[in-house]
Amino acid sequence: MDITPLTAHLAAEVHGIDLSRPVPDAIRVGLAEAFARYGVLAIRGQTLQASQMLEAVQIFGPVFRQHNTRFALPDCPEIHYISNQDSFPDGRRYIPGEGWHTDHSNDTRPPKATVLHAITLPDHGGDTQFANMTLAYETLPAATRERIDGLFGIHVYQSSHSTRKLMNLPDTARERVPNAVLHPMVRTHPDTGRKAIYINPIRIEGILGLDHREALPLLDTLLEHSTQEALQYRHRWLPGDLVIWDNRRLLHKANGDYDMAQTRYLYRVMLQGDVPA
Numbered sequence: 001m002d003i004t005p006l007t008a009h010l011a012a013e014v015h016g017i018d019l020s021r022p023v024p025d026a027i028r029v030g031l032a033e034a035f036a037r038y039g040v041l042a043i044r045g046q047t048l049q050a051s052q053m054l055e056a057v058q059i060f061g062p063v064f065r066q067h068n069t070r071f072a073l074p075d076c077p078e079i080h081y082i083s084n085q086d087s088f089p090d091g092r093r094y095i096p097g098e099g100w101h102t103d104h105s106n107d108t109r110p111p112k113a114t115v116l117h118a119i120t121l122p123d124h125g126g127d128t129q130f131a132n133m134t135l136a137y138e139t140l141p142a143a144t145r146e147r148i149d150g151l152f153g154i155h156v157y158q159s160s161h162s163t164r165k166l167m168n169l170p171d172t173a174r175e176r177v178p179n180a181v182l183h184p185m186v187r188t189h190p191d192t193g194r195k196a197i198y199i200n201p202i203r204i205e206g207i208l209g210l211d212h213r214e215a216l217p218l219l220d221t222l223l224e225h226s227t228q229e230a231l232q233y234r235h236r237w238l239p240g241d242l243v244i245w246d247n248r249r250l251l252h253k254a255n256g257d258y259d260m261a262q263t264r265y266l267y268r269v270m271l272q273g274d275v276p277a
């Protein structure tokens with residue numbers, strides 16, 4: 001197994017392993033260490049059925065039950081699909097993952113990681129961008145760090161302030177998705193001990209104890225600072241990529257910047273996280 005960093009602060013690519021076959025213990029340990037170190041791993045050259053992906057990702061931890069079951073694969077429902085070929089009920093095309101976010105932060109124990117496996121890619125575009133929220137926290141002015149330490153974000157399925165609209169939850173899924181949860185706006189990573197900003201533009205409805213007139217500009221400032229180019233890694237997908245990233249210290253976003261006559265289709269699975277603290 002070869003592991004090569006992709007930027008100075010985030011992400012590495014992994015060559016020389018085949019996740020469709022049993023993975024030896026030493027490789028499992030190496031992958032888990034690399035994930036803790038780099039935050040994003042692009043494991044190249046995989047050809048996995050959904051069930052093989054499901055088994056392989058458990059190297060990194062147990063599977064999280066995703067919320068919107070309308071995207072579940074019928075024969076392997078823990079795996080959902082990401083596709084540019086779905087539409088909202090009013091006919092507009094639905095591009096999953098556009099706009100900066102972290103996955104399922106409206107859960108009491110949001111997923112620690114998300115994994116995508118490229119099945120069909122457009123010829124150009126459709127990159128996924130990542131923002132390093134640990135560095136974002138560490139490079140904030142001290143006064144801003146002090147201001148947000150101890151604040152709690154109110155996370156819901158769909159923030160009324162977000163311009164990005166999500167597909168509605170089916171009734172069966174709605175029952176098990178909390179109406180609103182509170183999470184610290186600064187969380188400490190359980191493996192590295194480093195603090196990271198934890199916000200989510202599509203799901204944060206407000207900040208506990210702050211008026212919207214104060215909360216919304218603060219969230220905008222944090223987002224602008226966090227997503228500056230110097231804090232990003234931009235993943236250009238290659239056929240066969242399996243990419244795992246750490247939701248506890250990253251924001252990410254998809255790009256709908258490609259020819260929509262072409263299909264972009266990936267498998268997605270998430271891994272169980274802890275209560276953010």
Ligand code: SIN
Pocket residue numbers: 082096097098103114126127128252253254255268
């Ligand atoms: C997601 O936000 O989970 C999907 C990201 C992507 O499609 O690149």
